[in-house]
Amino acid sequence: MNAHNREAEAGTDGTTVRHGPSLQRLAALLSNHIRRRIGERAFHFDGRLNDPGMGLVAPIDVALFRNQPFLLEKLRQPESGAAIALNSFALWRDSPGELELAGVAGFREVLLNLRCPTGIRGTPPHLDVLARGRRALVAVTARGFEYLGRHTSRVAPAYLELSPPSGLAPWLELLRDLAERRVSYRFLNAAMLGKLALALGRTFPEYHIHLLQLFLEPRDADAYEPFARHRAELDALRERVDGSRVRFAFDSFGTVWRQWAGRDQPSWLPQLVSQLEARYDIAVSTRPAFGLSVMPGQR
Numbered sequence: 001m002n003a004h005n006r007e008a009e010a011g012t013d014g015t016t017v018r019h020g021p022s023l024q025r026l027a028a029l030l031s032n033h034i035r036r037r038i039g040e041r042a043f044h045f046d047g048r049l050n051d052p053g054m055g056l057v058a059p060i061d062v063a064l065f066r067n068q069p070f071l072l073e074k075l076r077q078p079e080s081g082a083a084i085a086l087n088s089f090a091l092w093r094d095s096p097g098e099l100e101l102a103g104v105a106g107f108r109e110v111l112l113n114l115r116c117p118t119g120i121r122g123t124p125p126h127l128d129v130l131a132r133g134r135r136a137l138v139a140v141t142a143r144g145f146e147y148l149g150r151h152t153s154r155v156a157p158a159y160l161e162l163s164p165p166s167g168l169a170p171w172l173e174l175l176r177d178l179a180e181r182r183v184s185y186r187f188l189n190a191a192m193l194g195k196l197a198l199a200l201g202r203t204f205p206e207y208h209i210h211l212l213q214l215f216l217e218p219r220d221a222d223a224y225e226p227f228a229r230h231r232a233e234l235d236a237l238r239e240r241v242d243g244s245r246v247r248f249a250f251d252s253f254g255t256v257w258r259q260w261a262g263r264d265q266p267s268w269l270p271q272l273v274s275q276l277e278a279r280y281d282i283a284v285s286t287r288p289a290f291g292l293s294v295m296p297g298q299r
Contacts, residue, residue, distance in 0.1 A: 027148040033282040048076040057275035081142035085128035116199035136208040143215040153191035155179035167245025171197040187230040197246040213250040
């Protein structure tokens, strides 16, 4: 199969999901929309921002990260999920009690960019945001348009030997099915989500835990099949692990920002929402592009 042919694989619903150059080009198109709003001259030839502070939106000041330069590095790719999460949640660190996520409120702290050990050797899975209250927490893993690209769902053999942790059997079963190739996902890194769920359950045994996947979509996502397939996989995963001690939820960044837009407190929130939407509220096109399937009845 040459580079111009499409590839295909089975989705979780048994249908065929086509991908390849069209999805790669779609992701590049959407990323470029975001980058043009910052200014093409702000980027180095390697595609990263020369000045990571340019990746921040107002009213966030770069001085906020004076002692955390590793966070600033996330901003050199401003279209990434890590950068979008940083822009969305950095200021909430000083106002955790006013944040609401996944139907949970009353947080005592908001943490950014942390690792959560699973108890299995290897690199621990990464969280973009952790909002923790007295008895409940919401762990956020963020995606820009990374879900349109390729990913691998590697599961170490050690996961096959684990005894099911209390209340986490559905997640462990997911990891075992992925390891044995009994199930696959085109748009989700289900292995990463499963590892996060096990890590959270192990690290916070006394908490009510919500694992929240936030992702970016263009405003015309309903017209394009890849975004519908992405949401269908998220739905299928949520149903699969329903009843687990680590509940799975998902939403678009745009939906979260629109919820914030109806508030006037904290005082910086209206400006933050305005600037987030100014950078990230983009559209694919007014007509089908790049050989992508358009949903029935949509133009």
